[in-house]
Amino acid sequence: MPLPPPIALIDRTEGLAPALDRPRPDRLEAGNPQRWTWLLHEAGPMSAGVWACEVGRWRIAFPPHKQEYFFVLEGHVRLHGAGGSVVDVQAGQGAVIPPSFEGAFEVVRPVRKHFVVVDAQPVP
Numbered sequence: 775m776p777l778p779p780p781i782a783l784i785d786r787t788e789g790l791a792p793a794l795d796r797p798r799p800d801r802l803e804a805g806n807p808q809r810w811t812w813l814l815h816e817a818g819p820m821s822a823g824v825w826a827c828e829v830g831r832w833r834i835a836f837p838p839h840k841q842e843y844f845f846v847l848e849g850h851v852r853l854h855g856a857g858g859s860v861v862d863v864q865a866g867q868g869a870v871i872p873p874s875f876e877g878a879f880e881v882v883r884p885v886r887k888h889f890v891v892v893d894a895q896p897v898p
Contacts, residue, residue, distance in 0.1 A: 787812040787824050797832035803878055805830030822890045831880040834871075840893045842871045849885030854878040 792810040807830030814823040825844075831854075836842075845868040853861045853869070856876040863869045 787814070790814075792826075797830065801832040801834070803831040803833060804880070807881060819894045820890065820892050822888070824886065825889050826884070826886040827881045828884055829881050831878055834875070834877065834879045836871060836873060836875045837895075838874045839895050840891065841873045842889055842891045844869060844871075844887045844889040847886045847888065849887075850882040851885050851887075852880040852882050854880060 790812050792812045795809050795811070796806055797809075805828070807828035809828075810826040812824040813821060815821065824847075844863075846863050846865050848865050850862065850864045853863070853871065853875075854877045855861075859877075861869060862882075
């Protein structure tokens with residue numbers, strides 16, 4: 775029987791160049807924040823890493839097969855659900871963006887977070 779893959783240690787971004795981007799202009803609601811993503815692990819349908827962002831707000835829409843768990847290391851984010859719900863997540867707290875979530879992602883104070891995204895896209 776083959777051995778399982780080794781455990782991946784996800785602890786540092788030092789010396790790694792992040793991917794830089796901004797929200798798409800058609801999704802912006804406030805600001806035009808710069809975003810930094812350090813992708814530290816990818817395996818099958820899962821990716822994990824560190825993400826940082828300036829203050830701003832943009833619309834998001836998760837497909838039914840994608841979800842994200844994140845843990846805020848520093849800063850403050852606010853998730854606005856399409857039905858009017860609001861969830862604040864601050865340093866030391868984690869949250870899950872569930873499949874099919876639609877709403878807005880707001881960075882209230884510059885944020886840095888660990889993230890794990892699972893994209894269980896059905897195989898055709």
